Amino acid sequence: MRDKVLLFINGDAPKSLPNPENYGLIACTDGAFHYLKRMGFPLDKLDFISGDFDSHSGSDEGMYEEKFILTLDQDKTDFHKALEIIQEKGFSEIDVFGGSGGEQDHFLGNLTVAYTFKDHMDLKFYDEYSVYYFIPKSFKVEGVKNKMISLYPFPSAENITTKGLNWPLENGSLSITSRIGTRNFAVEDEVSIEYESGDVLFFVGIKEIEYPAIY
Template structure:
């Protein structure tokens, strides 16, 4: 099962709500209010709701069942939302509105992607915005399809050493060890409809990108 999580209106893909209005959505804090404004009723609303006014909170409570978390907590609202989605059986989670704001919040988002429990459970989590798709790849073989909308593909190691092989890419690699500070695997491209990424050791964030329109 797949679900979309909305955090804010920042950097959203064009026509996102029109194209995905029939899909399952969850609102993260103010994201729940935004979904209602777009005539989409979220199946979950997660957060402490400290980013909405008292009037907006009353509006939320008149349309949704809220179980607010305390403001002082050990996880971010988004982390709690991903946890709840996984607990409810979702295995594909797309996150929107999580980029373009505070850098500490964004780095926290990347930590969620790298959480070992989700890799063990084969949970696919993607962070999407108007120009990027970010996901985590762990040890093993991964098929990557060419996407004309996102021409560039980068692989950023999140642990060292990371050893990677790339097949059917413009810049292929064979058991290449990625060292701290290296930019070797930034901005690659697929040459075939499908490429193969093999992580012999370690893990990477795969970022599929396009230039802003």
């Protein structure tokens, strides 16, 4: 995992922090810096902190100034700019914390940024409820029995066939304007998904559920 990146962005602070020793690069946006400091994250482990720093005023932040990368482009979000820096450093596998919660337009913006980079980076978002990420046209995941599974079309996906889900699809279609595939669950340890066109944002729940707790 040492070639992976740990990136914190400015959504809801994670309930628990991952082990920084598992990552080859650790970074945060300037907004996320505040909750990391509050939660006692070892800030010396950060390789860089990016953003416009308009929210930084604490007297103890000067010791980390050498880690600051100023990004003033207002046409891109802090998340987008952080990914560009990571890409320039030669990394492509990123675990993202703090991507959801907070202001919901930020959350939607984060998903759009992830969509922009999906062909060049393996981005996975983590929050207290689920792990979610864009999946390729042929996809398998293991260790998910009894966990909530959602397939969200972005904005549509055609000829989808799934195995291992309670409500399977057989050459089905999903679209945000007609039918989405949320709140399903895995009945097998392995779930496979094949689709021909479009894009799918895949969610897997953190915890096992007691079905039929579906709504």
